[in-house]
Amino acid sequence: MQMSTEMPPDRGRILVDVSETVGFNLRTGIQRVVRELLAHGLAGAAPRPVVPVMASGRHFHELSEAGWARLHSAGGGGASGRASTNQSALRARVVQAMKRAAQATPALYNRLQRTYNDALFERRSAALHKAEPIRIGPGDRILLADSFWGGAPTLKAAEQAKADGAQVTLIAYDLIPFSHPQFCDARLVANYQPLMSRAVALSGQVFAISEDCASAFRAQFPAARVSAFRLGHDISKSHARSTDEFAWPTNLWAGPGRVFVIVGSIEPRKGHRVVLEAFERRWARGEPDKLLIIGKVGWQVDDLVARIDRHDQSGRRLFHLHNASDAMLKEALERAHAGIIASYIEGFGLPLAESLAAGLPMLASDIRVFHEIAAEAALYFAPGDPAALDEAVDLLHRRHAEMVRAAAEFVWPDWREAAEDFYAVVEKQAASAPD
Numbered sequence: 001m002q003m004s005t006e007m008p009p010d011r012g013r014i015l016v017d018v019s020e021t022v023g024f025n026l027r028t029g030i031q032r033v034v035r036e037l038l039a040h041g042l043a044g045a046a047p048r049p050v051v052p053v054m055a056s057g058r059h060f061h062e063l064s065e066a067g068w069a070r071l072h073s074a075g076g077g078g079a080s081g082r083a084s085t086n087q088s089a090l091r092a093r094v095v096q097a098m099k100r101a102a103q104a105t106p107a108l109y110n111r112l113q114r115t116y117n118d119a120l121f122e123r124r125s126a127a128l129h130k131a132e133p134i135r136i137g138p139g140d141r142i143l144l145a146d147s148f149w150g151g152a153p154t155l156k157a158a159e160q161a162k163a164d165g166a167q168v169t170l171i172a173y174d175l176i177p178f179s180h181p182q183f184c185d186a187r188l189v190a191n192y193q194p195l196m197s198r199a200v201a202l203s204g205q206v207f208a209i210s211e212d213c214a215s216a217f218r219a220q221f222p223a224a225r226v227s228a229f230r231l232g233h234d235i236s237k238s239h240a241r242s243t244d245e246f247a248w249p250t251n252l253w254a255g256p257g258r259v260f261v262i263v264g265s266i267e268p269r270k271g272h273r274v275v276l277e278a279f280e281r282r283w284a285r286g287e288p289d290k291l292l293i294i295g296k297v298g299w300q301v302d303d304l305v306a307r308i309d310r311h312d313q314s315g316r317r318l319f320h321l322h323n324a325s326d327a328m329l330k331e332a333l334e335r336a337h338a339g340i341i342a343s344y345i346e347g348f349g350l351p352l353a354e355s356l357a358a359g360l361p362m363l364a365s366d367i368r369v370f371h372e373i374a375a376e377a378a379l380y381f382a383p384g385d386p387a388a389l390d391e392a393v394d395l396l397h398r399r400h401a402e403m404v405r406a407a408a409e410f411v412w413p414d415w416r417e418a419a420e421d422f423y424a425v426v427e428k429q430a431a432s433a434p435d
Contacts, residue, residue: 012139013049014041014423015060015166019152022054022063022070023125026147028265029350030173033209033231034145035071040419047427048141051134054125055157059133060142067128125152138165141430144203145171149188149195158202167430170203172226174347175216176269183269183344185299200224205429207422209348212369229425231348232418233357252319257288258337260393261360263329263351266305267298271342271365271383276308276318278389283313289393293320294332333358338396338403341365344383349373356410361403363392377406 016038021031041050052071053060063071136142142161148154158168177184177192184192200206200217206226208214214228252259260279266272272293279291297305311318321328333339339355340363352373355362364370365383379399381392396403413421 012137012141012166013051014046014141014143014426015051015053015134015136015161016041016143017055017060017146017148017154017158018052018063018071019055019125019154020147020150022052022067022128023152024150025070025073026150028147029348030147032350033171033173036232036234036415037143037145037419037422038071040416041423043416045416045419046423053134054129055152055154056125056129056133057153058156058160060136060157060161061129061132062134064128064130070128136161136164136166140166141426142166142168143171143426144168144199148199149192155195155198155202158199162202167205168203169205169207169426169430170199172206172208172213172217172347174209174213174345175220176345176347178220179216180269180345183267197221205426207426210369210372212372213347225429227425227429229422230413230418231350231353232413232415233350233354234415249315249319251316252290252292253335257290257317258397259290259292259335260338260340260363261292261294261332261336262340262342263294263332263355264341264343265295265298266293266301268300269344269346270295270298271344272301273304274384274386274389275340275342276304277386278393279318281386281390282393283317288317289337290317290319292332292336293318294324294329296322330358333360336360338363338400340389341370342383342389343367343370346370352378353412356407357412359404359407361396361400361407363389363396373412374410377403377410379403 016034018034018038020026021034038050038052040046052063052067054063054067055061140161142158144154144158146152146154162168175196177189178196181189200221204225206217206221206224208217208226208228209231211228214226217224217226262272262275264270272295275291275293279289282289293308305320308314308318308320314320324332333355338361339351341349341352341355342365343349344365345367346369349364349370352362352364352370356374356377362374362378364374364378364380366380367383370378370380379392379396382388
């Protein structure tokens with residue numbers, strides 16, 4: 001739904017940056033948040049008009065019809081078999097191998113990559129926004145909700161908007177490239193740290209997606225005005241079942257063995273290696289439990305993905321879906337025996353909240369933000385410890401009925417409630433922001 005972007009007297013608008021979500025058609029957890037906050041803001045959750053905008057050069061622009069279509073396009077894929085899944089994973093590994101080879105001269109590569117990303121973004125996004133910049137004035141709020149470290153000129157446009165009288169608000173997802181750079185691509189760290197510092201300095205308000213994330217931001221940026229808000233969930237309330245678009249492997253849900261599902265991109269900090277090793281322990285003892293991995297191939301995991309693909313349990317007790325739609329995810333959460341989230345560090349952990357909200361018992365690594373979300377509704381294990389997870393699986397089997405009840409009693413705001421709370425706090429904090 002599009003709505004008028006004319007500025008009401010003395011009120012202004014909330015201009016939500018969607019530059020990388022639309023320009024690169026990204027669909028990670030950040031883009032899920034962008035789309036949900038925007039959709040509910042457009043539907044009336046915000047106290048003033050909400051307008052999605054894209055950065056180009058030094059200005060923000062409204063979306064064109066093609067941009068709106070990209071914003072509303074369905075997420076995920078409909079991969080219909082093991083072959084297409086393997087092909088997608090293979091393409092991702094080839095790209096990662098090319099990037100590693102290019103790091104032979106990292107300084108030159110980083111400079112060329114930034115130039116390439118800038119040019120690529122401008123070329124891809126030209127048809128996705130209107131030619132003329134949107135007129136910005138006092139009373140307008142710029143919401144930096146999207147990622148801005150992948151090539152979009154978002155911060156340049158935000159700086160110009162601030163010079164034109166707008167307030168700038170930043171949504172903070174995590175500080176992992178600062179606190180745990182070992183889990184990140186080196187180029188991401190090199191780009192992220194100065195850009196995030198610049199964004200925080202530019203923003204009058206910072207809204208972190210958890211109290212744990214807010215604490216990290218306060219420690220890293222003591223001068224920033226940092227508050228926390230809660231993300232929402234919708235995976236248990238929407239999307240049709242996926243049986244018409246995807247044929248599950250026949251032996252995944254049938255036969256002996258209870259299915260455990262882990263959701264999220266495969267990257268070092270997510271703990272997939274630990275989960276696999278825990279289940280290898282179980283399989284070596286003859287346990288029939290099955291492991292379903294739902295997530296795209298990330299970085300620094302080529303050897304792990306190859307190990308999954310070539311595993312002697314692949315297609316028997318070990319399954320990997322590289323490209324899953326929301327409908328497929330919903331069905332997996334409904335049918336699985338339990339879920340696992342094994343991260344070493346997170347800004348929030350949306351799969352934990354969504355899985356519990358769907359009624360799925362959860363095993364979670366013992367980190368602060370997961371306790372903030374789940375409290376006693378999950379069972380915890382030491383992060384990075386396959387033996388501890390193996391024991392936790394046994395404990396889950398013994399306490400399964402209890403943990404099913406705990407998940408059923410889990411209460412978390414849906415996206416409508418979360419968006420209403422978020423925009424209300426943004427409005428309150430903006431009204432009290434210093435000039």
